[in-house]
Amino acid sequence: MATLSFAAQIAGWAEKVPEAVEAVRNGAAQDVVKEMQTLDEEGGRLPYETGFLWASLMASTSSMPPINQNANPVDGQLYRFDFGTIEAVIIGADLDDDLYFGYTASYAAAQEYGAQGRAPAGFVRDAVQNWNEHVNRNAKKVRKVFGL
Numbered sequence: 001m002a003t004l005s006f007a008a009q010i011a012g013w014a015e016k017v018p019e020a021v022e023a024v025r026n027g028a029a030q031d032v033v034k035e036m037q038t039l040d041e042e043g044g045r046l047p048y049e050t051g052f053l054w055a056s057l058m059a060s061t062s063s064m065p066p067i068n069q070n071a072n073p074v075d076g077q078l079y080r081f082d083f084g085t086i087e088a089v090i091i092g093a094d095l096d097d098d099l100y101f102g103y104t105a106s107y108a109a110a111q112e113y114g115a116q117g118r119a120p121a122g123f124v125r126d127a128v129q130n131w132n133e134h135v136n137r138n139a140k141k142v143r144k145v146f147g148l
Contacts, residue, residue, distance in 0.1 A: 017146045022095055027138035028131065029090045029099050033057070035127035035134075036101065037081065045123035047111050051079035056105040059089035065102035072106050 037054060038044025048054055052073035058065035073079070086101070093099055102108075103124075107115075114120035142148075 016148060020142050020146055020148070023142045023145075024135060024138045025095065026090050027141065028134040030087060031134040031138065032127045032131060033059075033083070033086050033090075033101055035130060036123050037083075038123075040121070045121050045126055047121050047123075049073075050077070051081075052077075053103060053105045053108060053111060055079035055081045056103045056108065057081065057086065058102060058104055059086045060100045060102075061089060061093045061097040062100075064100045065104055067102070067106060067108055068104045069106050071104055 035044065037046060037057060039046050039048040039054065041048060046054060050073040052071075056071060090099060101124075103112075105111075110116065110118070111121050112124050
């Protein structure tokens with residue numbers, strides 16, 4: 001199956017409404033992040049023990065947020081994730097900007113790819129592999145909103 005670029009997927013109808021392209025990209029990007037952040041106990045793939053990994057997700061338009069080898073949970077600390085900071089980066093990005101989403105917890109890669117006898121969780125890879133589904137779903141929503 002051939003994979004179309006984002007622009008090719010929506011080019012036919014989105015040219016009629018310039019805001020449509022941005023709405024589809026933003027919605028699809030938000031959906032990828034939501035899928036990445038869906039906890040294993042809620043049917044997703046992100047492991048949740050302390051919430052530190054979950055709360056370590058960052059977004060950027062300039063480069064991949066780096067893993068901090070010193071970033072580990074503190075016993076007894078409660079961690080919260082603020083989707084608003086991620087959403088602000090997505091909404092503030094120009095269409096020609098790349099969007100980077102990365103976990104900064106020291107053990108993020110070990111959780112994603114498996115280590116020390118743990119099975120790989122694949123929370124990032126699975127969400128990204130569903131990009132086309134997210135684009136198509138958001139394109140359908142946007143077409144309906146704009147009457148296209």
